[in-house]
Amino acid sequence: MKGVIFNVLEEMVEENCGMAVWNDILNQELPEGGIYTAGESYPDEQLFNLVNAVCARTKLPMEKVVGNFGEFLFTQLAARHPVFLESPADLKSFLKSIDSVIHVEVRKLYDNPNLPSFKYSEPDPDLLIMQYRSPRKLCILAEGLIRGAAAHYGQSVEISHPICIHRGADWCDLHIRFLP
Amino acid sequence: MSDNVNPYKQAHTREKAARLKAEQLLEDKSRKLFQQKIKLEESYIKLRQQESAMLQNEQLATLGTLSAGIAHEINNPLAFVLSNMESLNNYTKSFQKLLLLTQELIQTEGIKETEKSLLTDLIEQEDLAFINEDVDELLKDTSDGLHRVRKIINNLRSFSPTQNTDKVETNLLKGLKSTLKLLDSELKGSVDLQLSLLPLPNTLCNPNELNQVFLNLILNAKQATEDTKEATIKISSHYQNDTIFIRIQDNGCGMTDEVKKQIFIPFFTTKPMDKGTGMGMAIAYGIIANHQGKIIIESIEGSGATFEIQLPVIQTKL
Numbered sequence: 001m002k003g004v005i006f007n008v009l010e011e012m013v014e015e016n017c018g019m020a021v022w023n024d025i026l027n028q029e030l031p032e033g034g035i036y037t038a039g040e041s042y043p044d045e046q047l048f049n050l051v052n053a054v055c056a057r058t059k060l061p062m063e064k065v066v067g068n069f070g071e072f073l074f075t076q077l078a079a080r081h082p083v084f085l086e087s088p089a090d091l092k093s094f095l096k097s098i099d100s101v102i103h104v105e106v107r108k109l110y111d112n113p114n115l116p117s118f119k120y121s122e123p124d125p126d127l128l129i130m131q132y133r134s135p136r137k138l139c140i141l142a143e144g145l146i147r148g149a150a151a152h153y154g155q156s157v158e159i160s161h162p163i164c165i166h167r168g169a170d171w172c173d174l175h176i177r178f179l180p
Numbered sequence: 181m182s183d184n185v186n187p188y189k190q191a192h193t194r195e196k197a198a199r200l201k202a203e204q205l206l207e208d209k210s211r212k213l214f215q216q217k218i219k220l221e222e223s224y225i226k227l228r229q230q231e232s233a234m235l236q237n238e239q240l241a242t243l244g245t246l247s248a249g250i251a252h253e254i255n256n257p258l259a260f261v262l263s264n265m266e267s268l269n270n271y272t273k274s275f276q277k278l279l280l281l282t283q284e285l286i287q288t289e290g291i292k293e294t295e296k297s298l299l300t301d302l303i304e305q306e307d308l309a310f311i312n313e314d315v316d317e318l319l320k321d322t323s324d325g326l327h328r329v330r331k332i333i334n335n336l337r338s339f340s341p342t343q344n345t346d347k348v349e350t351n352l353l354k355g356l357k358s359t360l361k362l363l364d365s366e367l368k369g370s371v372d373l374q375l376s377l378l379p380l381p382n383t384l385c386n387p388n389e390l391n392q393v394f395l396n397l398i399l400n401a402k403q404a405t406e407d408t409k410e411a412t413i414k415i416s417s418h419y420q421n422d423t424i425f426i427r428i429q430d431n432g433c434g435m436t437d438e439v440k441k442q443i444f445i446p447f448f449t450t451k452p453m454d455k456g457t458g459m460g461m462a463i464a465y466g467i468i469a470n471h472q473g474k475i476i477i478e479s480i481e482g483s484g485a486t487f488e489i490q491l492p493v494i495q496t497k498l
Contacts, residue, residue, distance in 0.1 A: 019189065037203070038207075039203065039210075108211065108214045109210050
């Protein structure tokens with residue numbers, strides 16, 4: 001997992017719970033580590049352990065923490081890479097550009113970024129189905145990111161998740177309904 | 181400074197902002213580096229292609245000179261051998277007449293028995309009756325063989341650099357269309373011929389030679405699609421920056437890089453021995469080179485091939 005994700009998690013914990021909480025979590029989980037640089041990759045387990053520790057501290061369910069983290073992650077990434085939000089005029093165009101534009105650019109910068117893959121279908125103009133596949137199974141984070149993007153574009157959405165890796169499927173179907 | 185502002189937190193925020201800026205800088209540089217790497221790779225591929233094309237041109241130029249020398253050296257003795265063969269044919273006819281007369285005379289009463297016997301013995305000993313039967317076939321086969329040699333030599337001469345003779349100002353589309361008419365029965369029913377011919381300006385060229393190029397390339401495309409389902413040949417023409425472009429594209433078997441490298445070399449063929457002489461493409465190359473043009477090949481094995489003829493427009497000086 002790229003260091004930038006850890007950096008944003010740190011940011012979120014500091015903003016919501018204070019710097020001391022983040023320090024405590026690091027001391028507890030990674031007494032020797034906790035130094036993350038955006039471009040470097042770190043073991044996925046470290047992030048999962050840190051998120052678990054945040055859940056324990058905040059007494060919030062994992063789904064809630066990861067979802068909120070997704071929303072927060074979007075605002076942070078958008079601030080760091082505003083260029084990707086310049087072209088897509090609306091939320092749907094932006095979501096459709098993730099696989100063909102954003103992930104292509106990420107691959108230019110990093111070797112083996114282990115990005116999720118997306119396939120898109122639009123059964124009707126107000127519904128976009130994003131088929132999510134990733135061995136990391138971070139579909140809840142993806143949902144949070146989509147909510148973050150919707151807030152950025154000022155678009156009301158209803159997200160449902162009828163097919164999910166966590167319920168035995170090989171992929172997740174994220175149904176994004178664009179509300180008027 | 182206010183007392184409730186933690187100086188460490190302030191420094192931490194500042195450091196974080198500095199780190200973000202440094203990371204952004206690194207990312208921008210990495211992106212730039214990536215773009216430069218892509219450009220460098222493209223230039224390298226182009227350079228390799230140009231180097232290989234240059235090498236091929238040099239090779240073919242050497243082969244052209246060599247072919248011209250060989251053709252010249254063989255052509256001279258061939259000319260008198262062919263001429264002698266014609267005389268020999270006539271001489272043989274005289275001998276055959278003599279033999280026939282002798283055989284008739286032997287049957288008559290007007291000749292002495294001893295002379296009859298001498299002539300009969302000579303005909304039998306020398307097996308003249310068989311020679312008489314065989315000689316026509318021998319001479320015909322020899323003549324056919326010599327004419328084949330002459331055809332090969334002429335082909336070799338077409339591959340070699342020549343003088344600007346027999347050039348007239350003409351429109352290549354006329355030649356292309358008449359070549360297609362000539363090939364109509366060959367192509368009909370076996371390939372889907374798609375034409376997209378944009379008007380071309382007149383140019384100074386040898387129309388007969390260029391028609392031969394069109395013929396060779398179209399036949400080649402047709403042969404390449406023999407095992408293809410829904411065989412298609414697309415022929416297009418256009419004109420840009422004083423250059424005429426004629427493309428012949430097929431969806432046939434295509435060719436390997438190795439074949440691409442050797443395709444213009446005289447006698448190189450991928451066809452069975454009895455199906456091709458290996459001179460078609462060499463001749464096409466020679467003719468186009470003599471018109472200061474070039475033939476560009478694009479092909480991936482199994483996915484068809486495109487031959488693009490590029491010819492500079494040359495107009496008659498008034």
